[in-house]
Amino acid sequence: MAAPSFDVSGKRVLVTGGRGGLGLAVGEAFKGAGAQVTLADMAPAPATKDGFDHVVIDVCDTAAVQRLADATPSLDVLVQFAGKIGRVKEYEVETFQHIVDVHLVGSLRFATAFRTKLAASRGCIINVGSMYSLFGSPHAPAYGAAKAGLVQLTKSLALAWAKDGIRVNAVAPGWFKTELTRPGRENPEFFRKVSERLPDGRWSEPDELGGIVVYLASPAARAITGVTIPVDGGYSAS
Numbered sequence: 259m260a261a262p263s264f265d266v267s268g269k270r271v272l273v274t275g276g277r278g279g280l281g282l283a284v285g286e287a288f289k290g291a292g293a294q295v296t297l298a299d300m301a302p303a304p305a306t307k308d309g310f311d312h313v314v315i316d317v318c319d320t321a322a323v324q325r326l327a328d329a330t331p332s333l334d335v336l337v338q339f340a341g342k343i344g345r346v347k348e349y350e351v352e353t354f355q356h357i358v359d360v361h362l363v364g365s366l367r368f369a370t371a372f373r374t375k376l377a378a379s380r381g382c383i384i385n386v387g388s389m390y391s392l393f394g395s396p397h398a399p400a401y402g403a404a405k406a407g408l409v410q411l412t413k414s415l416a417l418a419w420a421k422d423g424i425r426v427n428a429v430a431p432g433w434f435k436t437e438l439t440r441p442g443r444e445n446p447e448f449f450r451k452v453s454e455r456l457p458d459g460r461w462s463e464p465d466e467l468g469g470i471v472v473y474l475a476s477p478a479a480r481a482i483t484g485v486t487i488p489v490d491g492g493y494s495a496s
């Protein structure tokens with residue numbers, strides 16, 4: 259029996275939210291594994307060369323996403339990290355709609371625009387959920403609704419596009435040290451509550467997410483589709 263292959267070298271990978279904490283770390287993981295990585299983000303690209311290709315794009319701009327897909331010769335892996343959180347403002351309808359648009363509709367927008375390219379390469383999509391895919395989110399109801407919706411969207415796309423040879427999975431990160439979680443880490447009561455529920459009391463580093471995402475994109479994960487994998491230091495087990 260042959261050893262499993264975790265080889266993603268030469269694969270063309272597009273990471274949305276690629277200038278953020280987790281997107282950049284996962285981009286680095288793919289780059290380190292020999293993939294050709296494009297980081298797509300609203301945030302401006304750096305002035306200096308860093309070994310990535312860069313695209314400045316808003317995942318809510320349907321026409322721009324389609325133009326990007328049309329201009330992309332081929333794609334093997336789409337990883338969808340673009341995201342933000344509006345916190346209690348999310349109880350206002352406009353903010354709720356915007357947050358859902360970024361996370362949930364934005365992921366569908368990219369997936370749909372790149373479907374033909376992914377079918378041609380028999381590629382895969384990796385969406386990004388959250389602990390709030392599983393638990394209620396009283397401080398960010400739109401974020402929670404979008405992240406729960408992404409679990410379902412992942413299953414639906416996995417079923418619908420299996421005939422195209424496209425696998426669709428998601429990861430559900432727990433508590434990683436990025437800008438997104440900075441306000442929570444700076445709130446002593448929130449920080450304590452989360453830390454106490456983590457079995458080893460430790461918030462994760464961004465580079466601890468790359469392994470599972472690269473694995474999901476590799477030949478070794480060929481039989482895996484439609485799942486959301488928690489990467490949470492045991493948070494959801496407690």
Ligand SMILES: NC(=O)c1ccc[n+]([C@@H]2O[C@H](COP(=O)([O-])OP(=O)(O)OC[C@H]3O[C@@H](n4cnc5c(N)ncnc54)[C@H](O)[C@@H]3O)[C@@H](O)[C@H]2O)c1
Nearest residue numbers: 275277278279280300316317340341388431433434436438
């Ligand atoms: N950090 C965590 O612990 C954690 C936990 C669970 C889920 N997540 C998810 O992981 C993803 C990345 O989070 P992060 O912690 O790296 O946050 P981050 O704030 O560091 O990065 C988010 C990135 O998304 C980009 N972005 C926001 N809106 C966009 C838009 N409309 N179009 C294009 N790009 C846009 C931002 O510019 C930023 O670079 C998010 O979907 C987040 O919900 C993070």
